[in-house]
Amino acid sequence: MSEATPGVPAENMRVSDAERAQVQDRLRRAHDLGQLDLTEFDERVRTVWAARTRGDLAGITADLPVPPPDPARPGVFSPTPGGMAMRVLTLVWLSTVVVNLTVWGIVALTVDESVYPWWLWAAGPPGAVLAVLYATGIGRNPPLTLRRWCAR
Structure with missing residues (x-):
């Protein structure tokens, strides 16, 4: 995310489609972890794509815990x-x-x-x-x- 311009608070900055996609991925991960059911996931994704400012996006994921890091993908060969x-x-x-x-x-x-x-x-x-x-x-x-x- 870019820096806020002088005189405009960060939460009032307009968001890009890339930022919306990041939040949607976060919601998808929360759904995969069982933190959101399908109906709530759908509602939140609709809200993400209707969001205009960073403040709107921040409120969509504010109640979700920080997701655990992605597990490392095992290689072809074992470490043995x-x-x-x-x-x-x-x-x-x-x-x-x-x-x-x-x-x-x-x-x-x-x-x-x-x-x-x-x-x-x-x-x-x-x-x-x-x-x-x-x-x-x-x-x-x-x-x-x-x-x-x-x-x-």
Whole structure:
């Protein structure tokens, strides 16, 4: 939010659509947390978009508690030693594939005949092994179950 202009109190400053959208997001989060029912959420959102000043917007969320911070989104790999190993193996595999594909591309562009795609041998078998390891759960974060999702 920008600073108030001289002579105009901050609560009498006009609001933008971006500020209205921020308040609507705050109301949506309050509804998701169970602090507002759907009818009250709808009424307040209508009031948000009818608001003209910052004072009007402040009154809409004044009775709501400060929302908890968003939970951190878990990464693909777990923070365990198995997850670290999978992260390193994946980076090594990806680097190898990129280098081989780049070299193959340069050779294919500079030679007048077709070039055997040897980079597939660098990408395919190790990539299949990594996919099997990941599919079996090695180094992977546990799947998000309904119980864990509700606990967030």
